[in-house]
Amino acid sequence: MIPATKERIIESAIKVFNDDLSAPLQKIADNADVTRRTLHRYFKDRNELVTVCERAMEVSCKKAMIAAIQSSDHALTQLESMLYAGIDCGAKYSFFYKLHQRKEHNHNNQNKNCADYDYIYRHFNHIIVELQQNGKVNTDMSTEWIQILHSGIVQSTVNAQETTSKSDKEIKELAWTSYMKAIAP
Amino acid sequence: MIPATKERIIESAIKVFNDDLSAPLQKIADNADVTRRTLHRYFKDRNELVTVCERAMEVSCKKAMIAAIQSSDHALTQLESMLYAGIDCGAKYSFFYKLHQRKEHNHNNQNKNCADYDYIYRHFNHIIVELQQNGKVNTDMSTEWIQILHSGIVQSTVNAQETTSKSDKEIKELAWTSYMKAIAP
DNA sequence: ATTGTATGTCTCAAATTTGAGAAATATTTA
DNA sequence: TAAATATTTCTCAAATTTGAGACATACAAT
Secondary structure (H helix, E strand, O other), rough: OOOOHHHHHHHHHHHHHHOOOOHHHHHHHHHHOOHHHHHHHHHHOOOHHHHHHHHHHHHHHHHHHHHHHHHOOOOOHHHHHHHHHHHHHHHHHHHHHHHOOHHHHHOOOOOOOHHHHHHHHHHHHHHHOOOOOOOOOOOOOHHHHHHHHHHHHHHHHHHHHHHHOOOOHHHHHHHHHHHHHOOOO | OHHHHHHHHHHHHHHHHHHHHHOOHHHHHHOOOOOOOHHHHHHHOHHHHHHHHHHHHHHHHHHHHHHHHHHOOOHHHHHHHHHHHHHOOHHHHHHHHHOOOOOOOOOOOOOHHHHHHHHHHHHHHHHHHHHOOOOOOOOOOHHHHHHHHHHHHHHHHHHHHHHHOOHHHHHHHHHHHHHHHHHHH
8 A cells, every 4th residue: 555645746756757857856845745855765766756657657547548448349439438548647648658659768568568558559559440440530540640649639638627727528528529530531 | 140059059958948847958968969068158057048948939939820820811721831830840839838838927918928929829719710600610619729739739740750750741731631620610 | 641653854965967267179261 | 371269178166956864743543
């Protein structure tokens, strides 16, 4: 059982690191409403914190994605759930996505995380191809592009949640409508 | 006339700061292929560099946006040009957009930059409303949401340019097609 | 009330980052 | 080529960030 404080530090760290990987740890401590000393009690050093964040984010994000895939056997519903899962994971999703995209990252399917990433994106591809065969998705668009679009919509929806006055539900519906229409034939 | 080196430093700084505002200056120097010493000759300190970046990015991004607006008097063409301008500005666009969105930013239309930002977004809104009246854009979507979507598509297209094998032209076309279909009635 | 655990405060040394001087080298311009 | 300018290299002190010890407080569980 992970203590609530530790959890809070990880959450803040994910949020802060997400657009400022070199941010001073003080910034994360402030954000989590703890002293820097407390942060250092939970994490040996910056490196460990980053690693833990990556793992935490991978785990929760992967879990949500896999659940989304398994929530239905209709490809369209699966895709919709994946979009919502991404939005719900918030900053974690961008982190997750970035992580496996950046050039320093040496992809390696022996690694459990990479294997899961592969699992998710194989399924994603599978869903898209199926929808294309059913004539529900534009065949002029590569799955590669649709993946980019998918993550773009997730990201901007997450950002939007912070600035807009709309309810989460409304925003998600807008996101899904826009996405679906964008990739429709 | 700004020296090429200074220009290069600013470019790198915008790129690096864009997802790591606290990055060590060494990282920017490396990216710009100069020594940290050279960087320090052009910029008194980190703060000055950040300020100069903001200004540079505002100027070039604004110029491109305004040019896009004025490039045509067909609303749809204007919107398309604005999307491409955003993509061409690359990292600058996200920076520009973020800058005026973050809560520390105190919007103030006495400020020339804010005034220009307002000018651009007034026009953007105008274009959307006009397209909605012509039945070319979905009236269920607020301009607020369309703006979010717009910047989301720009951002992910810029990211995509770095990872994908597709040509810039192809990607831009995909972006525009997806965007237009997403907001169509 | 007492014990144990978690967090905060204050402190400090080590590590890193920052900004700049001085002289050597490279590059441009006349 | 010579002079002028820009950049690099090496160096160093100041500032900031990092990680941790020692002890004080707060708070929950028994």
